[in-house]
Amino acid sequence: MRKLIAAAVVLASTVAPSLPAMAATARPDTYVVSRAEGVLPEGIAVTPAGTMYVTSAGTGAVYRGNTRSTELTPFLPPGTDGRTRAAGIHLDGRGRIFVAGWDTGTLFVYHPDGSLVAKRVAPLAGAALNDLAVTDDAVYVTDSGTGTLWRATTTGPRVGELTPWLTPADFPQAPGFLNGIVVDGRVALVADQGTERLYRVDLPRRKASVVEVAGGRMAADGLLLEGNRLYGVVNFPSGAGEVAFAVDLAILDADRRTARVIRRSAPASLDRSPTTIARDGSRLLWVHSQLNNPSPAPPFTVTVVRGLR
Structure with missing residues (x-):
């Protein structure tokens, strides 16, 4: 889910190192999640084999396709x-599908065949489970409503x-809207x-500090971590009182105590309101949620991020 940010961002001019070349395949630049009203897609996960899952903030549906x-x-x-x-939405090593249920306050976990594995409710009023990261033994979930970082163990089948x-109280300042999360080891x-x-966040010590x-x-919606490269979907003033969206790349x-923003993708408009990203081979894909569009209309889509790899 998206919170709009109103301050300007100045990017450094340093050039990012190139990603390793990857074989090109004939894949679409635009994917139609749904042609139905009110879907408002939000989260995305893409497997190495190209299976794509996209969630609906509007209805709670989950869509599936191939890149x-x-x-x-x-x-x-x-x-x-x-x-x-x-x-x-994210998958674990068993192929199980973890879905953050936003203001239902519920984490849903599904078998690859779509059968329900677990349903876990955050025991706090006002919980809004937004994004999640899956490790070998746990899932961590951000809660935009209460400012809590939740954890559930995933050892074995349970x-x-x-x-x-x-x-x-464990953060240097009480969070206002926890959103994107990635995990790298501890x-x-x-x-x-x-x-x-x-x-x-030092996970074993349960201690948070500010990244400089x-x-x-x-302060992004969706985050993607690849080695020392951190991608984040951000929004920013684009002039004349308008807000635009882009993917920023930081080194x-x-x-993981400092980050330097070095590059920005081509922008997307407020009515598209991209939320989060996923890797598909050499490409980045992002979800056009239309959450900030006063008149959202189908088709609801996922597209390739332009100007950034």
């Missing part, structure tokens, strides 16, 4: 299992209950769009 085909189809119907809203891993990077900060960001900010230090 070689332009059309996605319904995979998990809207409203089933109480899933009336859906935000972040998914544990949601436990508050960090409370608002460290998580968590974006707070409310305070416009990026936090480094130069050349811009990484992290080895200990």
